[in-house]
Amino acid sequence: MSNHRVVCWDCGADVADPYVNVCPECGGLLTVKMDLEELKGKRPADLRSRPIGVWRYYPFMPVDPEHKVSIQEGGTPLYRTDALAKELGMKEAYVKFEGLNPTGSFKDRGMTVGVSHAKELGAGTVGCASTGNTSASLAAYAAKAGMKCAVFLPSGKVAMGKLAQALFFGAKVLSVDGNFDDALALARKMADERKLYLLNSINPYRPEGQKSVLFEIMDQLDYCIPDRIILPVGNAANIWAVYKALTELREVGWIDRMPRLTGIQAEGSAPVASAFRSKSEDFVPEPNPETIATAIRIGNPVSGRKALRAIYSTGGFCTTVTDEEIISAQQLLGRKEGVCVEPASAASVAGLRKLRSEGIIQEDERVVCICTGNGLKDPDSIINNCAPPVRCRNSVEDAERILSS
Ligand SMILES: *Cc1c(COP(=O)(O)O)cnc(C)c1O
Numbered sequence: 248m249s250n251h252r253v254v255c256w257d258c259g260a261d262v263a264d265p266y267v268n269v270c271p272e273c274g275g276l277l278t279v280k281m282d283l284e285e286l287k288g289k290r291p292a293d294l295r296s297r298p299i300g301v302w303r304y305y306p307f308m309p310v311d312p313e314h315k316v317s318i319q320e321g322g323t324p325l326y327r328t329d330a331l332a333k334e335l336g337m338k339e340a341y342v343k344f345e346g347l348n349p350t351g352s353f354k355d356r357g358m359t360v361g362v363s364h365a366k367e368l369g370a371g372t373v374g375c376a377s378t379g380n381t382s383a384s385l386a387a388y389a390a391k392a393g394m395k396c397a398v399f400l401p402s403g404k405v406a407m408g409k410l411a412q413a414l415f416f417g418a419k420v421l422s423v424d425g426n427f428d429d430a431l432a433l434a435r436k437m438a439d440e441r442k443l444y445l446l447n448s449i450n451p452y453r454p455e456g457q458k459s460v461l462f463e464i465m466d467q468l469d470y471c472i473p474d475r476i477i478l479p480v481g482n483a484a485n486i487w488a489v490y491k492a493l494t495e496l497r498e499v500g501w502i503d504r505m506p507r508l509t510g511i512q513a514e515g516s517a518p519v520a521s522a523f524r525s526k527s528e529d530f531v532p533e534p535n536p537e538t539i540a541t542a543i544r545i546g547n548p549v550s551g552r553k554a555l556r557a558i559y560s561t562g563g564f565c566t567t568v569t570d571e572e573i574i575s576a577q578q579l580l581g582r583k584e585g586v587c588v589e590p591a592s593a594a595s596v597a598g599l600r601k602l603r604s605e606g607i608i609q610e611d612e613r614v615v616c617i618c619t620g621n622g623l624k625d626p627d628s629i630i631n632n633c634a635p636p637v638r639c640r641n642s643v644e645d646a647e648r649i650l651s652s
Contacts, residue, residue, distance in 0.1 A: 251309040252280045253451055256553065265368055266441060268449045276553065277451040278491075279309050286499040291470060298322065299466065301356050301459040307495055309455050310363040316392040317363075320355035321459050323347045325467040325615070330583040335600050339613045341473070342580070342596070343464055346588055346621030350412060352542075353460060353485060353619050354384035360456030361446045362388035371395060374443035376423075376431035378481070378542050379409030380620055385446050386416035397443055399423050399430040406541055406589070406625035426536070428547045448484030449549045457488035458495070464615055465496065473506045474612040479594040479619055480510035480519050480565070481543035483554035489617075490557030506615075508563040510554060511598030513538030513570065513591075519551050523565035528555055539570040539628060542591035542620060564607060568597040574632050576600060577622070587622030587629075595619075 253262045257275025270277060286306050297303040300321035305312045325343050332340035345353035362385070365373050374397035375385050382398035382405075389396035396418040400410070404426065413420050423430040431447060438445035446453065464473070480486055486508055496502045512520045516536035522529065533546035548554065558565050568576075570590075577593035580586045595616040602608040622629055637649050 249309075250282050250306070253277055254280050266438070266444065268435065268438060268445055276449070276550070279451045279455050281307060281309065281495060283307070283495060283499050289499070291466060291501055295466070299463060301359055301456050304459050304462045307455075307458060307462065307492070308360055309452060310360055310367065314367050315359065315363045316366055316388055317359050318349040318355070318387060318391055320348050320359045321463060323463070325464060326584065326586065328584050331579060331596070334579060334583060335603050336610055337599070337603065337608075337614060338611050340599065341613075341615045342584065342586060343460065343615055343617045344586055344588070345460065345617060345619045346592065350380070350384045350387050351408075351621035351624055352380040352384065353457065353617070354380045355387075356459050357448070357453030357456040357484070357488070358384040358388045358446065361450055361453040362392050362394070364452045365394065365444045365446065366392050368444065370444035372397060372443045373446050374398065374434055374437060375446045376400070376427065376434040377405075378427050378544060379405040380542055380624070381447065382418065382420070383409045383412035383416075386413045386418035389418065390416045395419070397421065397437070399434045401426045401430050404541060404544070407627060408624035427545055428532075431549075447549065448482050454484050454488035454491060454550075457485055458492035460617065461489045461492035462496075465502070470501070471613075472502055472504060473615045475507045475509055475563075475608065475614045476617065477509040477511060477595045477599050477614060478617040479540070479543050479591050480512050480554055481545045481548065481591065483510070483519055483548040483550040485617075485619070486510050486557050487550045487553040490561065493561070505561045508557050508561045509598065509602070510558055510563070510565040511594045512565070512567050513540045513543055513573065513594060514567040515570075516544050516546060517567045518546060519548060519554050520565045520567045522551070522555055523558060528552065528559070530555070538573075540573055540589075540591040540594055541625070542589065543594065564602065566598060566602060568594055568601055572597040572601065574628075577629075578632065580618070581622075586618065588618045589620040589622050589625045590628050592618040592620050
């Protein structure tokens, strides 16, 4: 007996064909409806005998854990950041560091579930379009599952570490003329013709795994609900997944209120933030997205409408930060907390800093910033913004001269 149904998020129709990515009735977005009856009357502690990570929360996952394709994803640290909080004028701020997932980003949480589902279906080839991290993650899970993998990347726009990972795990890497949105359109055509099983975040199974970041934060805070969770928004699946996790926890009676979900976009790539500013429930795509934060350089976010729902129904907020603010927050995390994140991830901290200075976030709020990916993915963005190494002759005098300068 299956514990879930796939339904249309727009019209509510049941969707039986596992290969379609939009509703055959109305063209709407798909979502998974979990049957959580068994969890009612249970408590979070009932799951704690299992190791922390995505599969601890198996009753909330639409795949039988017996069939899981796992590389021990999730279980990432939640840092209480005293120096950073002080710098930002906060009493209590936390960083959930998703860069410590197996391939270095939160994408692994969704991919373990997505690829497990593809395996249940008997798919031989999986594929995705990606700004980098999705392909790195899919390539790893396809390797683990023994499946073929095709990744469609916008040519010349993918950070070095991410490209290296996709190649290293043995995926076929197609470098597509155009930007991410073009690469995704091509991957979707291939999926429509059943040449591959598509694992972009339009796939309703991936956000199900991504819900686990919220379950973990709640466990790590011992179910003391934070006032606000801040995260970067690109294709907008992650903020939706966090919201979906909250609705499910409320449904089983484990929480009775929700943190304000706060999305941060890069100024040059901000369709969701623009929609929020005009109080709209839909967004206008941005044809030429630009930002140093390549993981959120997305003009036509697949889950943009779902993200807006998540933000409005939790009393949240959405704003933009500049590339300079992103880099400055990235460096602050390194210098104050010893945490190295990629630029897109630093957007959450840059957003906290901005909203704090604008008085939208209060000093005594308990805030969690989700830092989505590892800085080592994109060493160029780091080296270009740090002072270069200092030339030193092989002598104590010269070394001393440099240290005291
Ligand atoms: C994918 C990704 C994002 C954006 O997440 P969405 O679900 O597309 O909004 C942000 N940061 C990193 C590091 C990512 O890999």
